[in-house]
Amino acid sequence: xxxxxxxxxxxxxxxxxxxxxxxxxxxxxxxxxxxxxxxxxxxxxxxxxxxxxxxxxxxxxxxxxxxxxxxxxxxxxxxxxxxxxxxxxxxxxxxxxxxxxxxxxxxxxxxxxxxxxxxxxxxxxxxxxxxxxxxxxxxxxxxxxxxxxxxxxxxxxxxxxxxxxxxxxxxxxxxxxxxxxxxxxxxxxxxxxxxxxxxxxxxxxxxxxxxxxxxxxxxxxxxxxxxxxxxxxxxxxxxxxxxxxxxxxxxxxxxxxxxxxxxxxxxxxxxxxxxxxxxx
Amino acid sequence: xxxxxxxxxxxxxxxxxxxxxxxxxxxxxxxxxxxxxxxxxxxxxxxxxxxxxxxxxxxxxxxxxxxxxxxxxxxxxxxxxxxxxxxxxxxxxxxxxxxxxxxxxxxxxxxxxxxxxxxxxxxxxxxxxxxxxxxxxxxxxxxxxxxxxxxxxxxxxxxxxxxxxxxxxxxxxxxxxxxxxxxxxxxxxxxxxxxxxxxxxxxxxxxxxxxxxxxxxxxxxxxxxxxxxxxxxxxxxxxxxxxxxxxxxxxxxxxxxxxxxxxxxxxxxxxxxxxxxxxxxxxxxxxxxxxxxxxxxxxxxxxxxxxxxxxxxxxxxxxxxxxxxxxxxxxxxxxxxxxxxxxxxxxxxx
Ligand SMILES: Cc1cc2nc3c(=O)[nH]c(=O)nc-3n(C[C@H](O)[C@H](O)[C@H](O)COP(=O)(O)OP(=O)(O)OC[C@H]3O[C@@H](n4cnc5c(N)ncnc54)[C@H](O)[C@@H]3O)c2cc1C
Ligand SMILES: Cc1cc2nc3c(=O)[nH]c(=O)nc-3n(C[C@H](O)[C@H](O)[C@H](O)COP(=O)(O)OP(=O)(O)OC[C@H]3O[C@@H](n4cnc5c(N)ncnc54)[C@H](O)[C@@H]3O)c2cc1C
Numbered sequence: 001x002x003x004x005x006x007x008x009x010x011x012x013x014x015x016x017x018x019x020x021x022x023x024x025x026x027x028x029x030x031x032x033x034x035x036x037x038x039x040x041x042x043x044x045x046x047x048x049x050x051x052x053x054x055x056x057x058x059x060x061x062x063x064x065x066x067x068x069x070x071x072x073x074x075x076x077x078x079x080x081x082x083x084x085x086x087x088x089x090x091x092x093x094x095x096x097x098x099x100x101x102x103x104x105x106x107x108x109x110x111x112x113x114x115x116x117x118x119x120x121x122x123x124x125x126x127x128x129x130x131x132x133x134x135x136x137x138x139x140x141x142x143x144x145x146x147x148x149x150x151x152x153x154x155x156x157x158x159x160x161x162x163x164x165x166x167x168x169x170x171x172x173x174x175x176x177x178x179x180x181x182x183x184x185x186x187x188x189x190x191x192x193x194x195x196x197x198x199x200x201x202x203x204x205x206x207x208x209x210x211x212x213x214x215x216x217x218x219x220x221x222x223x224x225x226x227x228x229x230x231x232x233x234x235x236x237x238x239x240x241x242x243x244x245x246x247x248x249x250x251x252x253x254x255x256x257x258x259x260x261x262x263x264x265x266x267x268x269x270x271x272x273x274x275x276x277x278x279x280x
Numbered sequence: 281x282x283x284x285x286x287x288x289x290x291x292x293x294x295x296x297x298x299x300x301x302x303x304x305x306x307x308x309x310x311x312x313x314x315x316x317x318x319x320x321x322x323x324x325x326x327x328x329x330x331x332x333x334x335x336x337x338x339x340x341x342x343x344x345x346x347x348x349x350x351x352x353x354x355x356x357x358x359x360x361x362x363x364x365x366x367x368x369x370x371x372x373x374x375x376x377x378x379x380x381x382x383x384x385x386x387x388x389x390x391x392x393x394x395x396x397x398x399x400x401x402x403x404x405x406x407x408x409x410x411x412x413x414x415x416x417x418x419x420x421x422x423x424x425x426x427x428x429x430x431x432x433x434x435x436x437x438x439x440x441x442x443x444x445x446x447x448x449x450x451x452x453x454x455x456x457x458x459x460x461x462x463x464x465x466x467x468x469x470x471x472x473x474x475x476x477x478x479x480x481x482x483x484x485x486x487x488x489x490x491x492x493x494x495x496x497x498x499x500x501x502x503x504x505x506x507x508x509x510x511x512x513x514x515x516x517x518x519x520x521x522x523x524x525x526x527x528x529x530x531x532x533x534x535x536x537x538x539x540x541x542x543x544x545x546x547x548x549x550x551x552x553x554x555x556x557x558x559x560x561x562x563x564x565x566x567x568x569x570x571x572x573x574x575x576x577x578x579x580x581x582x583x584x585x586x587x588x589x590x591x592x593x594x595x596x597x598x599x600x601x602x603x604x605x606x607x608x609x610x611x612x613x614x615x616x617x618x619x620x621x622x623x624x625x626x627x628x629x630x
Contacts, residue, residue, distance in 0.1 A: 018436045098404060124555075125433070128412035133368075133400030142484060143368045145397045161488070166366065167302055167392050169492040173367075175485040186548055228409030228446035234432070234439045240580075244587060244596075244603035256604050257614035260586065261622050263602065268584060271562055276630075278506055278531030279623045 001054030001155060003045045004105055005078070005118045006135070007038040009062050009069040010125045018236070034069045037120030039190040041183040044150065045118050046077055046191065052153065054115075055079040057108055061089060061100055067206050075193035075201035082108065086210040091224035094126070098134025099221045104214040105139060115155070117141060117180040129182070136180035144173065145182045153177075285423065292447035295321045296384040298375070299332045299347055299355075300394055302366055303490075304339050308460065308503065309390030311350045313453060315461030316417050317388055318351035320426075323419045329384065330355040333374050335364030341471065348469035350461050355469060356382065358476045365487045366394050370478050372401040378474060379406060384448050386426050388417075391452035399452050409443030410450040415457055426451065434554050435577035455502050456560040456581070499549045501557045504533035509552055509579075510545075511537040513568020513589065513608055517545040522612035523567065529620045535559065537569050553578035565615075567608040571596025588612070 011030045019026050034042075045056050058073040060066050061084040070081040084104050092100065105114060117136075122129035129145075136143035146165040151172070153160050161174040165184055193201075211222065220226060247263055248256035265272040297317045300307040314330065321328040330347035334340040337359045344355035356378055362370045375398065379387065387402075389395040391413050403410035411428035418427040420442065426449040429440045443449040493500075501507065508530065510523040520540070527534045534550060541551040552559055554574040564582035569575060571587070571594055579585070580599055587600035588608045597603045604611055 013434055016433055016436075018433065093409065094400070095404065095407065095409065127432075128400075128410075129396045130400040130403070130410055130412060133397060134404040137372075137401050137404040143397065143401060145368075146393050165393055166490070167300070167307060167394050168305075169490050171365070171487055172489040172491070173485055173487050228407075228443050229411060229441050230444055232427070232440050232442050234437055237431075237435070237438055240599045243598055244585075244600035246592075246597070246603045246605060249605060253606060253610040253614040254618075256606060256611060257618035260602060260604060260615065261618045264584070264586075265622065271584060272626075274505060274562055275530060275619075276623060276626055279529060279619075 001048065001052055001115045001153070002057070002112045003048060003054065003116045003118060004057045004059055004108060004114050005038070005042050005045045005073075006101055006131070007042065007058055007060050007069055007073060007120070008035045008123050009033070009060060009066040010035045010123055013124050032065065032068065034072055035120055035123045037122055037124070037183075037185055040185055040187050041118035041120050041181070042073060042076060042078075043188045043190045044181075044183050045116070047188065048116070048150065048153065052155070055112065057082065057112075059084065059101065059104060059108070061085070061097065061104075067208075070206050071201045071204060074204045075197045076191055077197060081204070081206045083206055083208045084214055085208055088211050088219055088223050091227060092222060093227035093229040094128050094130035094134055095228055096222050096226035098131050098138060099226060100211075100214065100216060101131065102135045102138035103216050104209065105135065107209075107213075107215045115177050116160070117178070119180070119182050121146060121182050121184055132180060132182035139178075139180070142175040142177075142179040144175065144179055146184050147181045148184045148187050150181075286445070289445065289447045292383040292385040294326045294329055294382070294384045295324070295386045296329050296331055296356075296379075296388070296448070297352070298387070298389040298395065298398070299330045299343055300390050300392060301332065301334050301339065301343050302394065304334075306343050306346065307390055307392060307394075307455070309392060309395070309453070309455040310347070311463075312455070312458040312460055313388045313390060314347060314350040314352055316453070316458050317386075318461070320386065320417060320419055321353075324424060326385070327353040329353065331375065331378060332357045333363045333371060334359055335361050344469070344471050346463075349463040349465055349467050351467075353469050354472055356472050356474050358474045360476050360478070362478055362480050362483060365490065367483065367485045367487065368397055368401055369483055369485060371398050372405060373478055374476055375402050376405045377476065379448060381474075387448040387450045389450070389452050391454040395452055399450060403450050406448070408446040408448060408450060409441075410452070411441040411443070412452050414451045414453050417451065417453070425449065431554070431577055435573040454558045456558045499533060499547065501533050501535055501550060501552065501559055504559065505561050506530050506532035506563045507535045507552070507559055507561045507582075508532045508565045508567070509535035509537070509569060510540060510567050510608075511569030512539040513570070514540070514545075515568075515609070517543070519609060520545045522609065522616070526565065526612055526616045526619070529616050529623070530563075532563075537572075537575050566596060566600070567612055569596060570594050571598065571600075
């Protein structure tokens with residue numbers, strides 16, 4: 001079985017700050033990490049490989065530094081890595097991103113046919129959750145989003161059965177391979193990379209492809225040119241004019257609580273009725 | 281700056297809202313979107329249409345009738361047994377067929393698991409732009425295009441995205457981000473029945489089972505009217521009992537910040553914020569929560585926010601309605617008692 005996992009290198013957003021005057025993102029010194037949601041996809045792919053054999057290829061599109069993310073993936077035990085990097089990809093929205101990734105996966109499939117593609121649920125920077133469905137549609141793969149568990153993979157009959165989070169419940173769904181899975185967070189925990197794995201990763205030959213090597217001829221479909229969406233404005237949210245009214249300062253906890261309940265029932269009679277209603 | 285639209289694109293007219301129905305139940309985000317869609321349609325002077333896909337005539341008719349009360353002028357409906365349960369393939373086909381047939385200029389969907397699955401597939405099939413998780417929708421007076429605003433970098437900034445040279449312009453909005461419109465019970469509209477031809481045999485994916493959340497005690501935070509939430513300031517897992525106690529007295533749901541769901545003090549489905557649920561209760565009580573932007577974006581639309589924090593400079597006091605400055609471990613039990621006795625007194629009085 002051949003599994004391709006798509007991962008994205010993202011700035012560790014916990015450490016991102018916005019410049020208070022210029023409203024621009026201060027990236028300097030912010031470490032880049034593998035999109036945390038993608039680790040669940042990677043681990044699930046590795047578990048399938050542990051169970052059934054086969055190979056795992058990890059793919060990322062990004063600037064040359066994204067090689068670090070692939071090296072990190074190697075330390076967890078993947079077999080092959082592809083860094084899709086080309087200036088022509090800059091400024092891609094999700095439609096252009098999914099096109100570039102789909103073309104690359106097609107090319108990877110010419111070396112070893114692909115049975116499953118994994119992506120994370122979403123990224124922590126763009127945060128759209130649109131790239132997975134985009135790749136699936138372009139490659140004609142069966143789309144399985146928000147997967148919380150894989151019940152069975154039957155390579156003989158080319159079938160897969162998964163559990164996926166739906167609105168108001170869990171769907172157990174069976175479909176055909178090849179399929180694309182977007183993995184739900186919290187479903188597993190990325191394995192520990194041993195010293196040996198880290199050494200292997202440090203020496204690993206990451207393959208770097210430009211657009212031509214990925215078989216992309218039409219530059220009208222990639223980068224800024226291939227992106228229907230245009231960011232027309234970036235701005236800071238309006239600060240709220242009114243701050244909290246501090247209740248019962250100087251009083252003890254009982255006094256504060258009593259003052260708050262008084263204020264609430266006096267100032268918000270409708271809410272008071274709701275509370276009365278909800279409380280039994 | 282006025283942009284003349286290519287005639288091929290100008291042919292796209294009207295605003296569509298996807299009415300998300302599963303197992304005969306419509307997701308309320310659909311009504312929230314119709315409320316927004318109504319405003320946009322009035323600005324543009326075009327019709328607002330609901331798109332209703334479902335497994336039976338009765339289901340799509342009932343949903344359409346309700347869509348009219350929330351502002352739709354008409355409903356494009358497809359009733360076919362293959363659409364009973366959500367599956368990507370038949371839904372994507374139904375939706376893209378309809379768009380190609382009628383050419384709406386704007387198509388809005390809820391950013392639910394279903395809506396995101398469908399929107400990404402439809403936008404790719406139609407080769408058009410899709411803006412995710414919008415918090416504001418407006419019309420550009422210069423070119424009648426959609427201005428879709430969404431938070432970036434966890435809410436610290438907002439960006440406005442346009443889909444200039446492609447149609448339809450697609451956007452998703454999370455549940456509870458837009459206000460629920462007032463229903464007008466006497467409002468009616470026209471139903472347009474649409475042809476759809478896809479046999480069950482030709483659909484590859486099969487739903488073997490559906491396990492409803494009621495059977496698994498999943499929290500229903502998004503549409504809760506009252507929420508009591510706790511944060512890292514509570515110190516340890518056992519102290520979360522104080523939150524449950526207050527919630528029990530108020531008949532409230534329990535929520536929390538990301539650190540407490542990550543630490544396992546409460547389950548992940550109770551997380552409020554950017555990477556959790558967006559909530560819009562009538563009352564939100566936050567104890568030991570600092571009010572970081574990623575938490576704030578998920579709950580600031582609440583009608584009344586009460587913050588309990590021992591740091592008078594905590595960011596949550598910048599946007600809460602009422603603040604109690606002090607130790608949550610003491611204030612929470614006092615508040616539980618104060619509410620309990622007040623509610624009991626009121627009950628006797630009535
Ligand atoms: C603030 C901001 C807002 C944006 N808003 C929009 C928008 O509304 N609509 C739009 O079309 N574009 C938008 N973009 C552009 C979009 O973020 C990029 O196209 C990005 O390359 C992919 O989208 P994503 O990060 O949302 O990925 P998602 O769709 O959230 O990612 C899902 C999964 O796809 C895989 N994946 C994503 N990117 C890559 C990659 N480069 N290499 C390998 N695998 C990958 C990962 O497995 C990931 O978990 C926005 C960008 C920014 C910075
Ligand atoms: C990509 C990304 C996504 C995120 N998504 C979310 C999200 O969806 N939801 C979310 O909540 N966070 C999210 N976060 C995390 C967010 O940035 C904050 O770290 C988090 O909200 C802080 O949680 P907290 O307020 O409970 O803890 P802290 O920030 O540690 O605040 C604890 C507060 O408790 C107060 N306190 C301490 N002791 C007491 C006491 N005895 N009595 C009263 N008050 C006390 C302190 O003064 C402090 O204000 C996200 C972060 C990132 C980077």
